Amino acid sequence: MNNNKLHALFNDKLIWITGASSGIGEQLCYDLSKLGARLILSARRSDELERVKNACAQPDKHLILPLDMLQEADIIAAADKVNSQFGAVDYLFNNAGITQRSLINETETDIYRKVMELNYFAQVTLTRQVLPGMLARGEGHIVTTSSIAGLIGIPYRSAYCSSKHAIIGFMDSLRSEVHDKGLRVTTLCPGFVRTNIIETARREGTAQEKVEDTVIKNGMSVEAAIAQVLDAVANEKEQVVIAEGKEGMGPIIKRFFPSIIYKMVRKMALT
Numbered sequence: 190m191n192n193n194k195l196h197a198l199f200n201d202k203l204i205w206i207t208g209a210s211s212g213i214g215e216q217l218c219y220d221l222s223k224l225g226a227r228l229i230l231s232a233r234r235s236d237e238l239e240r241v242k243n244a245c246a247q248p249d250k251h252l253i254l255p256l257d258m259l260q261e262a263d264i265i266a267a268a269d270k271v272n273s274q275f276g277a278v279d280y281l282f283n284n285a286g287i288t289q290r291s292l293i294n295e296t297e298t299d300i301y302r303k304v305m306e307l308n309y310f311a312q313v314t315l316t317r318q319v320l321p322g323m324l325a326r327g328e329g330h331i332v333t334t335s336s337i338a339g340l341i342g343i344p345y346r347s348a349y350c351s352s353k354h355a356i357i358g359f360m361d362s363l364r365s366e367v368h369d370k371g372l373r374v375t376t377l378c379p380g381f382v383r384t385n386i387i388e389t390a391r392r393e394g395t396a397q398e399k400v401e402d403t404v405i406k407n408g409m410s411v412e413a414a415i416a417q418v419l420d421a422v423a424n425e426k427e428q429v430v431i432a433e434g435k436e437g438m439g440p441i442i443k444r445f446f447p448s449i450i451y452k453m454v455r456k457m458a459l460t
């Protein structure tokens with residue numbers, strides 16, 4: 190979709206982006222700001238949110254709302270604030286997330302709980318908080334960053350893959366319930382994108398120090414990823430794989446030739 194059409198769609202729209210302090214969420218802020226959107230930027234680190242806001246094309250149209258999404262009460266309080274101050278948002282980008290790197294055999298249950306808490310329960314909680322306002326207005330668009338790892342289970346990321354599969358199921362159910370009420374639900378399934386995702390996971394204790402991030406370093410640029418994201422959202426796609434080249438073929442191969450994909454993932458390096 191060309192830039193004029195994107196501008197017409199997103200200009201002055203109220204858009205809440207979680208995970209806005211880094212990576213995919215950060216680039217979303219830059220591109221949506223250029224398109225004239227009013228943004229609410231959430232993540233935990235307020236200094237990083239300020240940095241992103243100030244680097245946006247129209248910082249005066251944006252506000253930061255620091256939030257720890259591992260705390261359910263924080264999510265509810267933040268949503269109450271947004272709902273009472275602005276009413277329903279036009280778009281919610283459920284993008285905050287954390288990865289994990291370790292063998293199942295070496296992964297404690299608390300890691301599974303932490304990854305599931307952020308990548309699944311927090312998204313469910315925030316979505317449920319914005320839903321009544323969108324339903325009352327009869328419009329609104331919920332966009333959630335899952336992953337190709339939400340479509341194909343791969344080694345070394347069992348907690349991450351489980352959480353990203355789970356959120357796809359939730360969003361599929363949500364879409365089926367709200368489509369006829371005017372709401373749209375888009376699930377993003379990116380492949381590897383060059384962001385700080387491994388550093389974040391190391392900081393959070395869900396990836397071991399020794400883990401290499403070669404696949405992420407060789408991933409697509411965040412700018413290219415967001416161009417595909419905005420196109421998918423503007424076209425109201427239900428679910429979209431965000432990838433370049435043959436990486437994007439994985440889900441199709443799994444659907445039609447599942448044994449081939451199971452063989453391929455068995456051979457994946459543990460990085």
Ligand SMILES: NC(=O)c1ccc[n+]([C@@H]2O[C@H](COP(=O)([O-])OP(=O)(O)OC[C@H]3O[C@@H](n4cnc5c(N)ncnc54)[C@H](OP(=O)(O)O)[C@@H]3O)[C@@H](O)[C@H]2O)c1
Pocket residue numbers: 207208209210211212213214231232233234237256257258259284285286287288307334335336337378379380381382383384385386387389390405408
């Ligand atoms: N990069 C990839 O290859 C890739 C591929 C597929 C899907 N994804 C998904 O894309 C999304 C963004 O990831 P990214 O690659 O941009 O990674 P990133 O650079 O590490 O960004 C993660 C974001 O989530 C926020 N976050 C982490 N824990 C949080 C918490 N407890 N409460 C609130 N916010 C929290 C971080 O901010 P603070 O630390 O400031 O809180 C940061 O803004 C994630 O859902 C990820 O799973 C990434």
